[in-house]
Amino acid sequence: MKDIILTGDRPTGNLHLGHYVGSLQNRINLQNTLDYEKFYIMIADTQALTDNADNVDKVKNNIIQVAIDYISAGLDPNKVCIFIQSMVPELAEMTTYLMNLVTVSRLQRNPTIKEELKQRGFERTIPIGFLNYPVSQASDILAFGTTIVPVGDDQLPMIEQTREIVNSFNNTYNPTEEVFKMPKALLPKNKICARLPGLDGKLKMSKSAGNAIYLCDDSKTVKQKIMSAYTDPDHIKITDPGKIEGNVVFAYLDAFCNDEHFKKYLPEYKNLDELKSHYQQGGLGDVKVKNFLYQIIEEILTPIREKRELLIKDVNKIYEMLFENSLKASNQARKTLEKMKENMGLNYKKLLKN
Numbered sequence: 439m440k441d442i443i444l445t446g447d448r449p450t451g452n453l454h455l456g457h458y459v460g461s462l463q464n465r466i467n468l469q470n471t472l473d474y475e476k477f478y479i480m481i482a483d484t485q486a487l488t489d490n491a492d493n494v495d496k497v498k499n500n501i502i503q504v505a506i507d508y509i510s511a512g513l514d515p516n517k518v519c520i521f522i523q524s525m526v527p528e529l530a531e532m533t534t535y536l537m538n539l540v541t542v543s544r545l546q547r548n549p550t551i552k553e554e555l556k557q558r559g560f561e562r563t564i565p566i567g568f569l570n571y572p573v574s575q576a577s578d579i580l581a582f583g584t585t586i587v588p589v590g591d592d593q594l595p596m597i598e599q600t601r602e603i604v605n606s607f608n609n610t611y612n613p614t615e616e617v618f619k620m621p622k623a624l625l626p627k628n629k630i631c632a633r634l635p636g637l638d639g640k641l642k643m644s645k646s647a648g649n650a651i652y653l654c655d656d657s658k659t660v661k662q663k664i665m666s667a668y669t670d671p672d673h674i675k676i677t678d679p680g681k682i683e684g685n686v687v688f689a690y691l692d693a694f695c696n697d698e699h700f701k702k703y704l705p706e707y708k709n710l711d712e713l714k715s716h717y718q719q720g721g722l723g724d725v726k727v728k729n730f731l732y733q734i735i736e737e738i739l740t741p742i743r744e745k746r747e748l749l750i751k752d753v754n755k756i757y758e759m760l761f762e763n764s765l766k767a768s769n770q771a772r773k774t775l776e777k778m779k780e781n782m783g784l785n786y787k788k789l790l791k792n
């Protein structure tokens with residue numbers, strides 16, 4: 439049995455380097471190497487609305503931005519099915535039934551929800567839709583028979599929740615056939631990629647924290663951002679010994695650089711270990727390390743920018759692709775929804791006597 443892969447993003451802004459190392463790279467790799475049955479990538483507008491109810495325009499306008507980011511980063515619409523969540527209404531209907539299998543306190547214990555409630559100042563005014571989005575996310579995953587969900591580590595609680603819902607559904611309704619597959623998370627290979635810090639070194643890179651380098655940033659902006667990145671505040675003179683821990687520039691080098699980059703841009707060092715130890719001893723200035731990082735990031739972002747320029751000329755083509763795919767996804771989700779209702783006993787047509 440080949441795998442079915444599904445993942446997604448909320449369309450609340452352009453994608454940044456955190457998305458790139460945390461999920462996009464992983465997806466592109468899977469797209470190009472794994473022999474999967476189906477690969478869905480969902481633009482989660484419904485989920486984005488759970489904390490943007492009064493900001494529909496923002497969510498709506500970012501759908502195309504995210505789609506362009508995907509394709510320009512290397513996702514191929516001929517290989518992956520990119521669709522829009524709200525255009526698959528079956529997901530909402532599934533959520534309605536699955537909600538009955540989850541308690542409020544279980545959702546409140548979800549570590550990602552807890553963190554997000556804090557960030558949004560929602561502690562006393564939690565929208566029900568927001569608290570419930572892990573259940574809605576379970577529907578996203580289960581509706582397509584997903585076996586693999588490539589995500590960053592902040593999404594692990596959602597996959598765990600989904601797995602609990604599968605067990606709960608099976609215990610409650612004793613289905614006579616397999617309705618839901620048990621999904622597994624697939625995390626990025628290394629820790630730093632799973633949670634890339636922001637430029638300020640405080641939080642993970644995110645739009646809301648204002649500490650991100652976007653895939654669509656121009657060269658000048660990227661340079662400015664890298665030059666402003668948090669390093670070691672006690673590393674004042676070049677001769678001072680510097681700290682690597684908590685140093686954002688080295689965190690990014692961990693995520694992005696390889697030995698080839700040293701050959702090309704900084705041949706006086708063989709690899710990152712050498713660079714790190716020089717920095718720790720003292721005698722290596724931040725600007726030199728930042729310039730090296732800038733060249734590496736530019737190497738990644740230049741082709742993405744070029745592709746974006748081309749794509750932006752014909753957005754209709756991208757919208758048409760999204761609408762077509764959403765219809766296909768809807769047809770697929772309907773099959774699961776019908777099977778689910780049948781196995782719950784919600785099959786009223788059978789009451790008709792002939």
Ligand code: TRP
Pocket residue numbers: 444445446447448480482485575578579587589593
């Ligand atoms: N919660 C995810 C995020 O914030 C987006 C998402 C929605 C998702 N539905 C999904 C991810 C299903 C994986 C699978 O990035």
